[in-house]
Amino acid sequence: xxxxxxxxxxxxxxxxxxxxxxxxxxxxxxxxxxxxxxxxxxxxxxxxxxxxxxxxxxxxxxxxxxxxxxxxxxxxxxxxxxxxxxxxxxxxxxxxxxxxxxxxxxxxxxxxxxxxxxxxxxxxxxxxxxxxxxxxxxxxxxxxxxxxxxxxxxxxxxxxxxxxxxxxxxxxxxxxxxxxxxxxxxxxxxxxxxxxxx
Numbered sequence: 409x410x411x412x413x414x415x416x417x418x419x420x421x422x423x424x425x426x427x428x429x430x431x432x433x434x435x436x437x438x439x440x441x442x443x444x445x446x447x448x449x450x451x452x453x454x455x456x457x458x459x460x461x462x463x464x465x466x467x468x469x470x471x472x473x474x475x476x477x478x479x480x481x482x483x484x485x486x487x488x489x490x491x492x493x494x495x496x497x498x499x500x501x502x503x504x505x506x507x508x509x510x511x512x513x514x515x516x517x518x519x520x521x522x523x524x525x526x527x528x529x530x531x532x533x534x535x536x537x538x539x540x541x542x543x544x545x546x547x548x549x550x551x552x553x554x555x556x557x558x559x560x561x562x563x564x565x566x567x568x569x570x571x572x573x574x575x576x577x578x579x580x581x582x583x584x585x586x587x588x589x590x591x592x593x594x595x596x597x598x599x600x601x602x603x604x605x606x
Contacts (some may be wrong), residue, residue: 413427413428413431414428414470414474414520414567417470418444418470418590425465428474429458429461429462432474432475432478434477435475435563436454436461436479436482437458437460438562439479439482439558439559439562439563440453440454440457440458440482440485440486441453441454442546442547442554442558442562443482443483443486443548443551443554443555443558444486445551445554449489452489453485453486454583456464456485456489456521457482457485457486459483460481460485461478461481461482462475464481473569475563475565475569476565476569476572476573479559479563479565479569479573480572480573480574480575483555483559483574486551486555530605536599537600540599541596541599541600542592542596544595544599545591545592545595545596545598545599546558546592546595547591548591548595549591552574552584553584553585553587553588553591554588555574556570556574556581556584556585556588557584557585557588557589557592559573559574560581560585565581567581
């Protein structure tokens, strides 16, 4: 993102603010859908998240990360909707011991599978099947684990950014992410029998 857009937005230029939202709208919508999971009201969640962010832009401190601020609003809206539907998974994050010390930052399996040119129709079909299995595996995660996983693997946010967005400690993020990655691998074996994973 061009720094000049941020400077214009910081000075109150509404067209620059609109450009920022347009630049992140697709990623924000995809992230909201991934976090929300298979909910019938997912479009309402996306709309509410973007609307809430737009209305709150005046309170944004421009020395902070705009994407992190936006993703935090998305996570909060998803949590609000989950609470309304009596989902108990939106309780505050528990302090947990980090068990994923080695996970330092390679973009995740979902992007790894989705990337690369496909030369043969058979390979394309296999990749499509793998993508579907990964999406189902992620959707099956508990809400908070899924939120952390999506922010890291899809949004490429740092541990600090995720912790700030979710209002928890970095240790909690590491623990949630480690658990989510393990569960995704298990889920993929269920949704894609015969897959070999390291």
